[in-house]
Amino acid sequence: MKKTRKKKKSKWSIFLKPIKIILYTFLAVMVLGCLAGGAVFLKYQKEILACKEKAESIMSKTSKSDFSQPTDTRIYDSSGTLIGTINSGHYEYVPIAEINESLQNAYIAQEDRRFYKHHGIDYIGLLRAGLVYVKNKGTITQGGSTITQQVIKNTYLSQERTFQRKLTEFFAAPQMEKKYSKPEILEFYCNTNYYANRCYGVSEASRYYFDKEAKDLTIWEAATLAGISNNPSKYDPVAHPETSQKKRNQIISNMALRKLITEEESTFAKEQPLTVAKIYEPGMKENYQTSYAIHSTTLELMKNDGFVFKYVFNNKTAYDAYKEQYQEVYQTKSDMIRKGGFEIHTSLDTNIQNLLQSNIDERLKKFKDVQENGKLALQGAAVCIDNRTGYVVAIVGGRGTDDEYNRGFLSKRQPGSTIKPLIDYAPAFESGFYYPSRLVNDNLFDKGPKNSGGKYFGPISVREALNRSLNTVAWQVLADIGVDKGIAYLGKMRFIGLSYMDNGNTSMSIGGFTEGARVVDMAKGYAVLANKGMYSNKSCITSIKSQYDGEVYNQNQADDRIFTEDTAYMVTDVLKGTLDKPYGTGAGLGLNVPAAGKTGTTNSNKDTWFCGYTKYYTTAIWVGYDTPKAMPGVYGKTYSGRIWHDFMAEINKDLPAMDWDMPATVSLSNVDSIGEKTTSETGRKDLFSSIAEAAARSDSSKWQQEEERKKLDSQSQKNLESAQASKMAADQAAAAISATIAELNGLQYRDSTTDDKINTARKLLEQLVGTEYYDGLKPQLESAINHAMSLPKKEESTTKPQEIGPGMTKPVETTTPVFPGDMDPGGVGQPDGSPGGFDYGPVQEEPGM
Structure with a gap:
C-alpha cells in the first residue's frame, strides 16, 4: 500500500487561508442574512410594505x-x-448661508x-445599530440614523424608537436625497432641531x-448647540452645565479628529468656559386689541375654509349641532394662530383705543369694590367703529388693562x-305700515310690559314713543x-x-x-343705521399673512343691505x-355735530347701555357687573351715556x-x-317713504286692513275731538254760570243789566243738561236769582248829556243818590279778569297730537 504524500504548503497558502475563512464566513453570514431577511420579510411583509408605502406618501x-x-x-x-406677539418660541428660519x-x-x-458620501443611508452605521439591536434582544438603544433620516424623523415621524419608524426612515431617506441637495438637507436639519x-431652530x-445670530457662532458655541x-x-x-460642557468637548474632539x-482650534475651544446668556424675549400678554384681532382672524380663516355661519335657529337640535x-x-x-406663523394687520387705532379706555376708567373710578377673583366688580366695555370705512377702530373689554377677559366681544x-x-322700529319702517308719525296706543296691556316710571300716554306717535323709550309701544310694534x-x-x-328659545318671544322687543347681545354686535347694528342701512362685513382685520401661504385675507368683502x-x-x-x-x-348728551342714539336700562338696572353715532363714528357702551x-x-x-x-x-x-342726506324717496309731508x-x-x-309705502301696498290684504x-x-x-270740544264748552259754560252766581249773590241792588245776566245764565244752564255740572249748578243759580230779584231796583237818570264841544258830551249826574258799596269793585267780569260777557272762542287742537 502506497503512502499518501502530503502536499507541500506554499507560503501563499498560509497567507490566503485567513482570507478564505473570512470570505466563507462573510458568505455564510450573507446567506444566513438573506435567509433571515427573507424570513423576516415573510413574517412582517405587511408591516414592511406599509412602511414603504408611508415613506412614498410622505415624499410625494x-x-x-x-x-x-x-x-x-x-x-x-x-x-x-x-x-402684540403670540409667542411660539420666536422661531425664525435661516438659510444655510447664514x-x-x-x-x-x-x-x-x-x-x-459620511454625510457627503452616502445617499441617505449609512449602511455601516446601520449594521452597527443592527448588531446592538440583536444584542439587546429587540430593544433599540442607539441610532445609526443619518442626518437625512433625522430630518425625516423630526418633520414627519414620532420620536419613538420603533422598528416601524426606522424602517420608514430607511425607505424615505434615499428619496429625499434625490429631491433635495446636501446643503438643503443640512439646512432643514439645523432649522428643525429642538435646543x-x-x-x-x-x-x-x-x-x-x-x-x-447663527452666522456668528464660534467653534465652542457651535459644538454646544x-x-x-x-x-x-x-x-x-442651563439645567446641566457640566454634562453639557463634557458633551461640547467631545464634539470638539470629533471635529479635530x-x-x-x-x-490649536480644538484646544482653544475646549478652554472656553461654558457661559450662556439666556436672552429670552417673552411673548406679549394678550390685551383687548390683540384678543379681538385673534378672534376676528379666526373667523376669517373659517370663512376661507367655507364654514357656513348661522345666527338664527329653528329648534334646539339645529342650535346644539351648530x-x-x-x-x-x-x-x-x-x-x-396661537401656534404662530401669522402676521396680522388691523384697523385698531391705538390713540382712539387709549382715549376710550381712559374715559371708561375715569367715569367708573369711584367704584372700587372687587370680585373674589380680584377683578373690579363694576365693569364697562365699549366698541367704536369708523363709519367711513366700516372697520372697528377701538374695543375696550373692561376697566384697566390688566384684565385679559374682553367683554367687548366675549360677554x-x-x-x-x-x-x-x-x-x-327699523323692521317696522321697512314694512311700510309704520312711520315716525304713526300713532300707537300707549296703555298697560294684559301680559304686556310696563313703562319705566309707570306713566302711559294713550295715542302717541312712534317718534315720541321711541324718544321716551315706551315699552308698551315697542312691544306692540314687534308683535304686529x-x-x-x-x-x-x-x-x-x-x-x-x-x-x-327667542323665537316668538315678544320680550325681545325690549331686550x-x-x-344676550355682545357690545360689538350692538355697535355694528347701529353702524348699519349710520351707513344708510348697509352692514359692513369688516371687523378689524386689514391683512392676514401666513408664513406658508402668503396673504390669506379677502379684503373685497361686499357690504350687505x-x-x-x-x-x-x-x-x-x-x-x-x-x-x-x-x-x-x-x-x-348732544354733540357739536349731528348725532343720534339710544339709551338702554334693563330690569333693576342690571345692565345699562348707550349706543349712538355720528356720520363719522358709531360707539356702543355697556356698564354693569360681571355677575x-x-x-x-x-x-x-x-354712566354709559356720559x-x-x-x-x-x-x-x-x-x-x-x-x-345725513335725506333720500329722494323720503318726503317731509303734512300730518x-x-x-x-x-x-x-x-x-x-x-x-314718509315712498319705497316703504310701495312695499306696504304690495301686501294687499294688510294694506286693506290698514x-x-x-x-x-x-x-x-x-x-274724540268732538267730545273734547263739548267738554271744553261745558267747562266754559259752567265757569261762566259759576261767575254769574257769585256776582248775583254779591249784589246789593239790581239794575237793568241784572235780568240780562240771569237770562244768559239760564241759557247756559240749559246747555249743561245731561252733564256732570247741571245738577250742582241749577239750585245754586236759582238761589242766586231769587236773591237778586229780592233786592231793590236802582233808579237810573234820564237826563240827556250836555254837549261841551263838537262831538263831545259831558255826563250828567243822576238825581238818585249813590250808596256806599253799590258799585261792584272792579266791575262785572270773568274769573280770568277779562271784560264782562263770555266768548266761547274756537276749539283748540291739543298740542302734540
Whole structure:
C-alpha cells in the first residue's frame, strides 16, 4: 500500500487561508442574512410594505415649507405699530448661508461623518445599530440614523424608537436625497432641531444661549448647540452645565479628529468656559386689541375654509349641532394662530383705543369694590367703529388693562331698550305700515310690559314713543310685524347671542334675550343705521399673512343691505330726538355735530347701555357687573351715556358738522291729527317713504286692513275731538254760570243789566243738561236769582248829556243818590279778569297730537 504524500504548503497558502475563512464566513453570514431577511420579510411583509408605502406618501407630498416651524404671530395696529406677539418660541428660519460653518461641521463630525458620501443611508452605521439591536434582544438603544433620516424623523415621524419608524426612515431617506441637495438637507436639519428651553431652530437657540445670530457662532458655541440637540433634556447647559460642557468637548474632539478644525482650534475651544446668556424675549400678554384681532382672524380663516355661519335657529337640535360644529372649527383655527406663523394687520387705532379706555376708567373710578377673583366688580366695555370705512377702530373689554377677559366681544348681556331701533322700529319702517308719525296706543296691556316710571300716554306717535323709550309701544310694534321677522333682521346683522328659545318671544322687543347681545354686535347694528342701512362685513382685520401661504385675507368683502336707505334715514332722524328733545331719554348728551342714539336700562338696572353715532363714528357702551346685580340710580343716560358723550365729543370735535342726506324717496309731508299724511296744511310735518309705502301696498290684504284702521282711527279722532270740544264748552259754560252766581249773590241792588245776566245764565244752564255740572249748578243759580230779584231796583237818570264841544258830551249826574258799596269793585267780569260777557272762542287742537 502506497503512502499518501502530503502536499507541500506554499507560503501563499498560509497567507490566503485567513482570507478564505473570512470570505466563507462573510458568505455564510450573507446567506444566513438573506435567509433571515427573507424570513423576516415573510413574517412582517405587511408591516414592511406599509412602511414603504408611508415613506412614498410622505415624499410625494413633501415641500420646503415642511421643514420650518411657525414664527411668532405678530399683530399690528392701524399705523403699523406692533401691539402684540403670540409667542411660539420666536422661531425664525435661516438659510444655510447664514448658519456658521462650525455648526455644520459639528453636526457632520458628531452625527453623520459620511454625510457627503452616502445617499441617505449609512449602511455601516446601520449594521452597527443592527448588531446592538440583536444584542439587546429587540430593544433599540442607539441610532445609526443619518442626518437625512433625522430630518425625516423630526418633520414627519414620532420620536419613538420603533422598528416601524426606522424602517420608514430607511425607505424615505434615499428619496429625499434625490429631491433635495446636501446643503438643503443640512439646512432643514439645523432649522428643525429642538435646543431645549423652548428654542426651536438654530436661530432662536443662538439668540437665547449666546445673544447672537447663527452666522456668528464660534467653534465652542457651535459644538454646544450640536450637543444640546442630540439630547435636549440631558445636555441643556442651563439645567446641566457640566454634562453639557463634557458633551461640547467631545464634539470638539470629533471635529479635530475628522480634520474639520485644527488641533490649536480644538484646544482653544475646549478652554472656553461654558457661559450662556439666556436672552429670552417673552411673548406679549394678550390685551383687548390683540384678543379681538385673534378672534376676528379666526373667523376669517373659517370663512376661507367655507364654514357656513348661522345666527338664527329653528329648534334646539339645529342650535346644539351648530354650536358643537362651530366650537370645534373655531378652536382649531384659534390654536393655529396661537401656534404662530401669522402676521396680522388691523384697523385698531391705538390713540382712539387709549382715549376710550381712559374715559371708561375715569367715569367708573369711584367704584372700587372687587370680585373674589380680584377683578373690579363694576365693569364697562365699549366698541367704536369708523363709519367711513366700516372697520372697528377701538374695543375696550373692561376697566384697566390688566384684565385679559374682553367683554367687548366675549360677554353677552341683556341690551335693554337699545335693541328697539334694530328689532322693532327699523323692521317696522321697512314694512311700510309704520312711520315716525304713526300713532300707537300707549296703555298697560294684559301680559304686556310696563313703562319705566309707570306713566302711559294713550295715542302717541312712534317718534315720541321711541324718544321716551315706551315699552308698551315697542312691544306692540314687534308683535304686529312678527317677532321672528324682527329676529331675522338681527340674524342678518350677525348677532351671536340669538337662541332658538327667542323665537316668538315678544320680550325681545325690549331686550329680553335668552343669552344676550355682545357690545360689538350692538355697535355694528347701529353702524348699519349710520351707513344708510348697509352692514359692513369688516371687523378689524386689514391683512392676514401666513408664513406658508402668503396673504390669506379677502379684503373685497361686499357690504350687505339690511335696511333701505329710507328706513335708516328715518330711524336716525327719530333717534336724534333722544338727544335733543326735552323728553328724550338721552336729553343733554348732544354733540357739536349731528348725532343720534339710544339709551338702554334693563330690569333693576342690571345692565345699562348707550349706543349712538355720528356720520363719522358709531360707539356702543355697556356698564354693569360681571355677575348681574341691581344698580339703583344708574341708567343708560348716566354712566354709559356720559362715557359715550365725552368720548364721541373728543373724536368728533375737529370734524365738519355733517348731517345725513335725506333720500329722494323720503318726503317731509303734512300730518293730520291721527299721524297720517295729508295734503292739508296742518302746521305739523313728518317723514314718509315712498319705497316703504310701495312695499306696504304690495301686501294687499294688510294694506286693506290698514286703510280700514285709518278710517276707524280718523272717526275715533273726530269723535274724540268732538267730545273734547263739548267738554271744553261745558267747562266754559259752567265757569261762566259759576261767575254769574257769585256776582248775583254779591249784589246789593239790581239794575237793568241784572235780568240780562240771569237770562244768559239760564241759557247756559240749559246747555249743561245731561252733564256732570247741571245738577250742582241749577239750585245754586236759582238761589242766586231769587236773591237778586229780592233786592231793590236802582233808579237810573234820564237826563240827556250836555254837549261841551263838537262831538263831545259831558255826563250828567243822576238825581238818585249813590250808596256806599253799590258799585261792584272792579266791575262785572270773568274769573280770568277779562271784560264782562263770555266768548266761547274756537276749539283748540291739543298740542302734540
